[in-house]
Amino acid sequence: MAVITTTRRTERFSRTTPPTCKYWLAGRCNRNPCKFLHSLSTLPSNVHNANMTYMHSKNPHLSAEKMASSSVKKPTNCAPKAFKKPANCARKAVECGSEAMSVEKPTQCEQMDISIEKTESVEEVATVAKSPMEKSRSICKYWMTDNCVHGDLCQNLHSWFYGDGFTTLAKLHEHKKVVTGIALPAGSDKLYSGSTDGTVRAWDCNTGHCVNMIHLNSEVTSLISEGPWIFAGVKNAVKAWNIQTGADVTLDGPKGQVLSLNVGNDILLAGAEDGVIYAWRYSSDPKPESPFELVATLSGHTKPVVCLAIGCYKMLYSGSMDHSIKVWDLDTLQCTMTLNGHTDVVTSLICWGDYLLSSSYDCTVNVWVRTEEGTLKVAYTHTDENAILGLYGMTDAEAKPILFCSCKDKSVRMYELPTFLERGRLFTRREVRSFEIGPGGLFFTGDGTGLLNVWRWLEEPKVPTS
Structure with missing residues (x-):
């Protein structure tokens, strides 16, 4: 001009x-x-x-x-x-x-x-x-340390989340390191969390106080519950204990750190650092030794198995640092196909209805569907600007499916499915590494600082104030 x-x-x-x-x-x-x-x-x-x-x-x-x-x-x-x-x-x-x-x-x-x-x-x-200046969708790093001088004029967020329809209830901060697993056993009034600080803590769901702490003398890198049993993945083993009988069992076999755990078809599955998936079958027959019997080792991955998911046509899906996803038949425990839709570590897998969703350090979320030939193909790819560390899914108060994506930028993005329209974000001082769904619209997140956050969906979404 x-x-x-x-x-x-x-x-x-x-x-x-x-x-x-x-x-x-x-x-x-x-x-x-x-x-x-x-x-x-x-x-x-x-x-x-x-x-x-x-x-x-x-x-x-x-x-x-x-x-x-x-x-x-x-x-x-x-x-x-x-x-x-x-x-x-x-x-x-x-x-x-x-x-x-x-x-x-x-x-x-x-x-x-x-x-x-x-x-x-x-x-x-x-x-x-x-025209008003649009607020940034990033949390103010100076506000996080109580040093922001701009107040309401700051263009970054002065809040640990934004969005409507949910709120934070409590912050439980007793762990010293990353919270790597959260478990809420059915019928129990206790919430359990595992951390790389080598402990598993039990929290009273009514008071929010830590009522018990178990020292495992090893980093806990995964934690799940099934029935009265709680399983914790540690180095070269899986620790298991029954919250009803007090039984304490150590399952040996894995080589290196146990990074992922899941249960399907009455089989406990553990993905280990050596790239092998170990399978134990539970037996209700009383025995003097462990009630769990190692029945198979699933080999195929060339690097550590990071995540496991069960569902979608009664299959087991495993994601690895070798950038691949393998599909296993739960009845025969044989690999039926290998999916190569990512170019970096596959960090998380979830099954939602007939769809398989996978995330990766390559900043993408792939949605897989079954073809007429019985194979799986990518039907849609969502791309983010940051590496995605984990996927978690639940429905909100209006029964809308919400996908939570934990990202490398210390945020958790919330997307409505199937549109992937952003619903809101949660912010933490360190990346969120664990997630669990509770009753009554509750959900829990654990981050890299050792903080366990308790969130709840509101019965009615908040109306934004002018």
Whole structure:
């Protein structure tokens, strides 16, 4: 767009109606009297090109020669920033005060006003100036440490979540390291959590207090419950204990850390660091030794097995650091196919109806469907800007399916399915590594700081305040 640099054309424009005050348009002008219009002026009749670029000065007596020469000056640092975020410079101008706006020693924001600005029309300036600045969808890192000085004017969030229809109930912070598993046994009034600090804690669901702590002398990297049994994956073993009888059992066999656990077809399955899935069958017959018998080892992955899922046509699905997903028949425990839809570590798998959902460090979520030939193919891929660490699913108070995606940027994104429209976000100081669904709309998240958060869906979604 051409810049006006001739003195004659500039003088002709300077003798017409002075320009409208930008700060008045934004509702922020604090000068009385102001040398600019506090109304929407019309363009002079001798100006025919609405797309032309104009200059104006805070000082109406500034000579035309100086105005013309200012058009070829090197732009100040504030000018390009103001072009990208005009509201920020407007706020700085208010903070400068009347003394800072002197002609003798103009501030950077004052110099910005002398520089060239491009608009389609005066009406467009009014629209841009009055439009509210959209809040960022990132949590303020200074607010997290109680050091933010902007208060309500801060463009980042001063909240641990945003969205409607849910709220936070409690924060349980006793673990010293990452919470890697959460279990809520059926019929129990206790919530169990495992951590890499080497402990499993039991929490009273009524008071929120830790009522018991089990030291395992090894990092707990996975935790689940099935019936009265609780299983914890540790190095070279799975620890199991019965909360009704008090029985305590150690299941040996795995090599390295047990990273994932699941139960299906009355079989306990454990994905280990050596790339093998170990399978134990439970026997109700009373025996002097363990009630669990190792019945198979499922080999096929070349790197650690990170996640396990059961469902979708009675199959077992395993995700690995070798970037692949393997499908196993639960009756024969044989691998039936290998899925190669990711280019990095497969971090999580969930079965939802007839769909398999997988996430990866490659920043994608794949939705797999069964074909007529009996194979699985990717029907849809959702891409995020961050690596995805985990997938969790539940329904909200209105029975809408909600997918939770724990991301590398220390947030959990909430998407409505099947549209993947974002519903809200949860924020933590460190990445969320575990998730569990409770009764009555409750759900739980555990993060890298050792914090266990308790959340609840509201019966009716919140109405945003104006």
